[in-house]
Structure formats: structure tokens, C-alpha cells
Amino acid sequence: MKITEAFTLALKNIRTSKMRTFLTMLGIIIGVMAVIVIVGLGNGLSNYVTESFSSLGTNTLTVSVSGRGSSTRNVSVDQMYELVDENSEYLEYISPTVNVSGGVRIDGEQLYYTSTTGVGEDYFKIKNYTVASGRGISFGDIDQRKSVCVIGAYLNDTYFGGSGVGETLRVGGRMFTVVGVLEASSSEPEEGGTDDAVYIPYSTAARLSGTTINSYTITMRSEDYASESKAVLEDALLEIFGDSDSYSVISMSEMLESMTSMINVLVYVLAGIAAISLLVGGIGIMNIMLVSVTERTREIGVRKSLGAKERYILEQFIIEAAVTSALGGSLGIVLGYGLSAIASTVASSAIGSSFTVDPGLSAVMLAFGISAGIGVLFGFLPARKAARLNPIEALHFD
Amino acid sequence: MSALIEFQKVSKIYKMGDATVVAANEISMRIQKGEFVSIVGSSGSGKSTCMNIIGCLDVPTSGTYLLDGRDVGSMNKNELAEIRNKMLGFIFQQYNLLPKLNILENVEVPLMYRGVPRAKRHELAKAALEKVGLGDKLRHRPSQLSGGQQQRVSIARALAGDPAVILADEPTGALDSRTGREVLAMLQELHNQGHTVVLITHDNSIAVEAERIIRLEDGNVVYDGPSDAPEAVVTARKREKGAVGQ
Numbered sequence A: 001m002k003i004t005e006a007f008t009l010a011l012k013n014i015r016t017s018k019m020r021t022f023l024t025m026l027g028i029i030i031g032v033m034a035v036i037v038i039v040g041l042g043n044g045l046s047n048y049v050t051e052s053f054s055s056l057g058t059n060t061l062t063v064s065v066s067g068r069g070s071s072t073r074n075v076s077v078d079q080m081y082e083l084v085d086e087n088s089e090y091l092e093y094i095s096p097t098v099n100v101s102g103g104v105r106i107d108g109e110q111l112y113y114t115s116t117t118g119v120g121e122d123y124f125k126i127k128n129y130t131v132a133s134g135r136g137i138s139f140g141d142i143d144q145r146k147s148v149c150v151i152g153a154y155l156n157d158t159y160f161g162g163s164g165v166g167e168t169l170r171v172g173g174r175m176f177t178v179v180g181v182l183e184a185s186s187s188e189p190e191e192g193g194t195d196d197a198v199y200i201p202y203s204t205a206a207r208l209s210g211t212t213i214n215s216y217t218i219t220m221r222s223e224d225y226a227s228e229s230k231a232v233l234e235d236a237l238l239e240i241f242g243d244s245d246s247y248s249v250i251s252m253s254e255m256l257e258s259m260t261s262m263i264n265v266l267v268y269v270l271a272g273i274a275a276i277s278l279l280v281g282g283i284g285i286m287n288i289m290l291v292s293v294t295e296r297t298r299e300i301g302v303r304k305s306l307g308a309k310e311r312y313i314l315e316q317f318i319i320e321a322a323v324t325s326a327l328g329g330s331l332g333i334v335l336g337y338g339l340s341a342i343a344s345t346v347a348s349s350a351i352g353s354s355f356t357v358d359p360g361l362s363a364v365m366l367a368f369g370i371s372a373g374i375g376v377l378f379g380f381l382p383a384r385k386a387a388r389l390n391p392i393e394a395l396h397f398d
Numbered sequence B: 001m002s003a004l005i006e007f008q009k010v011s012k013i014y015k016m017g018d019a020t021v022v023a024a025n026e027i028s029m030r031i032q033k034g035e036f037v038s039i040v041g042s043s044g045s046g047k048s049t050c051m052n053i054i055g056c057l058d059v060p061t062s063g064t065y066l067l068d069g070r071d072v073g074s075m076n077k078n079e080l081a082e083i084r085n086k087m088l089g090f091i092f093q094q095y096n097l098l099p100k101l102n103i104l105e106n107v108e109v110p111l112m113y114r115g116v117p118r119a120k121r122h123e124l125a126k127a128a129l130e131k132v133g134l135g136d137k138l139r140h141r142p143s144q145l146s147g148g149q150q151q152r153v154s155i156a157r158a159l160a161g162d163p164a165v166i167l168a169d170e171p172t173g174a175l176d177s178r179t180g181r182e183v184l185a186m187l188q189e190l191h192n193q194g195h196t197v198v199l200i201t202h203d204n205s206i207a208v209e210a211e212r213i214i215r216l217e218d219g220n221v222v223y224d225g226p227s228d229a230p231e232a233v234v235t236a237r238k239r240e241k242g243a244v245g246q
């Protein structure tokens, strides 16, 4: 008997009991669907995080000086600049950053979502922002604590009709002259987004908010130097503070890595849980196959009396289980893709940027393979039971 | 010439706990090619045991069974399956057709296990069904046919592979007497065409359809001879009367 005959026979048996086959497959369908959607979500999340981080610049380090701990010492801006200069084989640019709270006013209108940041002259280079018109923040602005600012495209378009240079706005009650406008970072600049921002000299910002400068963004020559760069900065800061609790050095690429590995762990755990349903599905198949073997005892006896060898009976039942399971797997894949498409749409509109739930071909192939494999695995026991039936007893079974 | 079926002191002993049942007690017999033989006896006399052994569904506890000169007792399960497939055609009391297959597919089953290619299989199965007068119902399911028609399908299935022996186990047991006679006539016809037919029955009136009768009692052969001899059916009755008289 050829293997194709066994397939034909299996399909015939599946066709004659569609409802039962469907219920048998349900565990596999749900399992495969769940695995596909979860892996797809994980991939989507991973991609989303990677994209978000690379827009922040994976070659940047952030140094935060907390001043907490036992130390009363501090590090000056000049010391930080020197530190970068001394380690120029790893480090390239540095900019202090000062967050200014207290809102922006343009023509008497209070803007609540606009962010104001005090920055150094290299900040736009670090961030890969381009000045579209006017100029950036210069050393002179910083040195003299000038009341000048560079604004994002959203503000320029919305409040200054696209020609903001030379106009004025107020931050914290103080008047600033717009000296430059940045290029839009997205095709549709929106309120509260990257393009809804005001940048002023860090020295002015520190004075305005009455704080010391305690945060720096530093770029590396290459993101491969993340660990070296971090080490030199930490060593130097430890020497200054004598206490490792007073500062922290965070590398974006390391953060991305730890985020991605966390997402991966999460996905593995969830996919593992979903895979348990595959196991349950497999047991369901075994259960129904055992029932089926009992129901078809007489058929097995007849087949044996007509000359079926044990191997043929074994093949017939294993193939039936595998076809059932693989069919369930295929259905699960189709449903999983459908659900992924829906999830993509929902997630994209929820977070307001493109989010793709895509399990990828390899995960799908694996899911299909596993479901067929489960059929073979869990079909084996019932099939062997069938194959080993005593033909005389099987013939007289009713 | 050597016999097609030869039993040499064939015994079958069933052990049930402490008790042992001797279902066949050193039975020796020979059935030649082309014979029509009835194996007859009352319930529990050992007919099914003999039929299982002849049909290679079971092997003797002791003694030798030669089928066409080959020792069946030394064969493994696979070899037995192959012998059943090639040498034997079974006709069962309950027809034992596969309900999910149409009757053409049913007749094809033994041919499929033999590895006959699809087209050839169709041809042989169709020819066998035409021979039993069901050539116009090839696509019918067994459940759509009457009992007599179903038994004819099972005869076609037994015939299709052109086996050396046709083994019929109470083939008329589930049929009314008229349909039963038709089936018996069909077996007679097969015998006339040169097939070897072994008919197993408890019913003397059916057993006499064969040309030879082997009568079993408690696992022993008590008569082996022509069916038209007076002792063929009388032996048992005499004994029964004697038993009643005691």
C-alpha cells in the first residue's frame, strides 16, 4: 500500500466526520493561532522599540548627576567637556541638557505641551537635527547667556506662518528671540511631538530655572564603543565623586539591548504558555484517536483479515492524526494571520505610529511543522494500539 | 499430489486461568484443490477455531498446518498477513464491509494491500462485482444495499484477488432462507468454476450443499466423508438420541 493511499483514506475519514474533526483540531488551532499572534506581537514590539531608540540615537550616552549619596562634590560643565576631549578616541560630542518647566507663551497664548530644553552648541549634531533656517545655538549664546532660541517645525508652522526667525516668544516669563528653525522630524509635525520644542542655551536655562546642570548627552564615535565609553566616563566620575551612587551613565544601545532581551524573554514565556495549548491539543487528538480506534476495532479486524500488515494500520492511523493536526495547524496559521492584521491596525492607531504584528515565515513554518509533529507523536500511541489488535478478537468486536 | 490444505495433528488449546480448553484435538485432514467442503458441528465444537487456523488468523498450539505445502505455524505476523491477502478469501456471517467506502472501494481493499495499481484494481473489482450481479451499484454504500446484496459484495471481495481458498463462515446465518439459498448457489457456482470452497456452518441442511462434510465434536473430527452418505448427517442425531435415551 502506498503512502498516498493512506492520505486519501485519512482525508476520507476526516470528511465523513467534519464536526468531530473540527472539535479535535480546536486545541491545535487555538495553540498555533496564539503562538503566531504572540510571536508577531513580540516582533512588532521589538521593531518598534528598536526604531524608537535609533531615532534617539543608539550611539549616545546619557550622564546624570544626582548629587544623592554622601558626596557634596559636583562636576562642572568644563570638566565634562574636558573629559570628552581627553577620550576623543571613543567620544565625540557633548551637550549639557536642562529641562525647563513652566511653559511657553506665544502672543499671549500659553502652550502646555511644548518642551523647552537648555542645550549646548553641539546638541543638534548629536540629535541629527538640521537647522532649516536661521542658525543653531552658538557658543557665544551660551557664554553670554543670551535670550535666544531655536524652535521646532510645529511651532514655526503653527504660530509664525513658517517664518519664525526674528520673532519672539516667552519662556518662564522671559522674552526669547527666535534665531533658528529646525527641519521637521516627521511628515506631520504634531502638538507635543518632537517638533513641538524650544531649545535655548543651557546657561540661560540653568539661570532661568535656578538649577545646576546635572544631565549630559554624549555621542560616541561608534556604537561599538559603548562599553569602553561607559567605562572611561564612570572611572572619571568615580574619581571626582568618590561615590558611585552620585551619577549614572546610561548607554542607549545597552538600554536597547536590555529592552530587546526583555521583550524576547517575555515573548518566549508567552509563546511557551501558548505552546501548552498545543500540547493540550495533541492530547485531545490522542484521546479522539483512541476512541476512534475502539469504534473502528471491527474495521481494523476486517482490514487485517484482508491482509493489512501491522505497519499499514499503524501508518493509516498516524497519518490520520497527522493530517488532522496539520489541518488544524493550517487553520490556526490562517486565523493567526488574520488576527495579526487586525492587531497591527489596532496597535498602529492606538500608539499613533506604524506597528506591524508579523510572526515571520520561519515562525509559521515552525508552527505548521510542530502541529504535524504533534499529530504524529500523539497519534502514535492509538495507532500502535490499533496495529496490535488481535484480528480474531477485532473481527468479533461489537 | 499434495493437498491444498493439510492438518497434521493440529491442536489448539486455550488456557483460561487454571482451566484449559482443548478447542481442537489433534485434528488431521486434507482438502484438495477444487473441493467444496463443509465443516459442521454444534456450537463449541471447534469450527471457528479450525476456520481461524485455516484462515491464517491464528496458529495451532501444536501440530502442523500446511497451506499449499507451506508451514503456516512457523510464520510471523507479517507473513500471515501476506498469506491471508494472497491465498484466502473470507466471507463472514456479518458481511464485514467497511461502511465508509462504496462497494467498489470495499472490493478493492485486499487488492490495495497487495499493491495492485489503482487502474488495475478498479478493473478487477468491477469485474468481481459484475460477476455477483452488482455491476450497476458500484458507487453505493453498503448501508444502501439489502443483506443479500451485501453478502454478494463480500463474495466479490473474496473473489477479486483470485485466492486459493474461499472461506465462508456461516455465510447464510444473517439471511432469510431464500437469499441464503442464492448465496449457497453462488458458492456452488464458484466451486463449479474450480475454486476451493470451505463452508463453516452449524446447520446440517446447509452443510449438505458441499460435496464433502467434516463433522466436529468437542474438537475432534467425528466424520469426514461425502455429504450424501447417510452417516454424514445421521451420526450426530443418533448420538443425540442416545444421549436423550440415557
Ligand SMILES: Nc1ncnc2c1ncn2[C@@H]1O[C@H](COP(=O)(O)OP(=O)(O)O)[C@@H](O)[C@H]1O
Binding pocket: B014, B015, B016, B021, B022, B023, B041, B042, B043, B044, B045, B046, B047, B048, B049, B050
Ligand atoms: N479465545 C478463546 N479463549 C478461550 N476459549 C476459547 C476461545 N475461543 C474458543 N474457545 C473455546 O474453544 C471451544 C471451541 O470454540 P469454537 O471454535 O468457537 O467453537 P464453534 O465455533 O464450533 O462454536 C469452545 O469451548 C470455546 O469456549
Ligand SMILES: [Mg+2]
Binding pocket: B044, B047, B048
Ligand atoms: Mg463459532
